[in-house]
Amino acid sequence: MTVAAEANPAEHYAAYLGAIRSGDRRRAFQIIDEARDAGLDLAAIYLGVFQPALREIGSLWQNNELTVAEEHLATAITQAAMARAYERAFTWRTDGSRKLIAACADVERHEVGLRMLCDLLDLEGWHTTYLGAAVPIDSLVAMVRRLRPDVVALSAALSPHLPRLRAxxxxxxxxxxxxxxxxxxxxxxxxxxxxxxxxLGADLTAQNATDAVRLLGERVSRAR
Amino acid sequence: MDSVTVEGRAAAELLARKTSLAQTATDALYADMPELTTRYGAVGRERCLEDIRYTIDHLIPAIDLTQPSMFTAYVGWLDDLLRARNVSTREVIRSLELIEQAVRNELAPDEANVVASFLRAGLDSLGAVRREG
Structure with missing residues (x-):
């Protein structure tokens, strides 16, 4: 879409942040619908609106300007808004050959980044399996054995989760x-x-979900 | 965690003794600064225990991966967070010093020295912040 290059996520970001900050789910959905209508693609909404908004929510909590409950509400609204934006961008197109399993090393929360990666890969035709947080290691390994993915993507939001990621x-x-x-x-x-x-024994890392999609596109060939 | 290196052993010991170390450091902090009890009450003391446990949680991977910057980044984050809640940098500094004291009492000297060097890196980073501010 040529419109996407002209559409500016910044204005949608400010409005979206205001909506989740005040816990207004309807308004948040409306802003994301408007961003789609203005021509922003899913990657632009994820990285230009959701990601900076959640980072700012984290800073506001750190600065004691939001309570934990308000922070959790903002995250929950964003997860719902992501699902909604993904639904609107979804196509049945798939190459069916490239597979990825994703899991968070964290035992709680902080799953949004990996969810973004999976959604963006899905739109590229990948088959992704998103397991979220708190997956027991043996059950993760069993699923990797069974599905034989090309890639396993693991995330750790905080350093205390690194030992589990390494395991x-x-x-x-x-x-x-x-x-x-x-x-x-x-x-x-x-x-x-x-x-x-x-x-920690991994093969690669990326600075954000878009870079990860590009990197994996280069490393994993489509046809087998 | 690597059981051969002193860093690996220190990280494993911290993990195993996290609860008692955090309790010892919290008790020592409240003995040292009795005004904290009047200022924050019993709830404050519980929070303090949680925060010190969380600090040890962040100390462990930094030592295990011999990455002091991982711990200093956390200390900066914690200090910002607590100052926004009217807890002074002085209290954060004292808590790091008392974690060191607890570690010296519980861990073997070579392991305690490693832990102390990481805690000092954290203390130095707060010193830098204070000079600038």
Missing amino acids: MIAAIRDALGDTRPLIMVGGRPFLDDPSLAER
């Missing part, structure tokens, strides 16, 4: 050896220091 990677490597999938990691600790990815 997940080690378990996948142990179980599948040479036939293991490509392992991608993401989250705040890897933004601060991308070299951590390799130290």
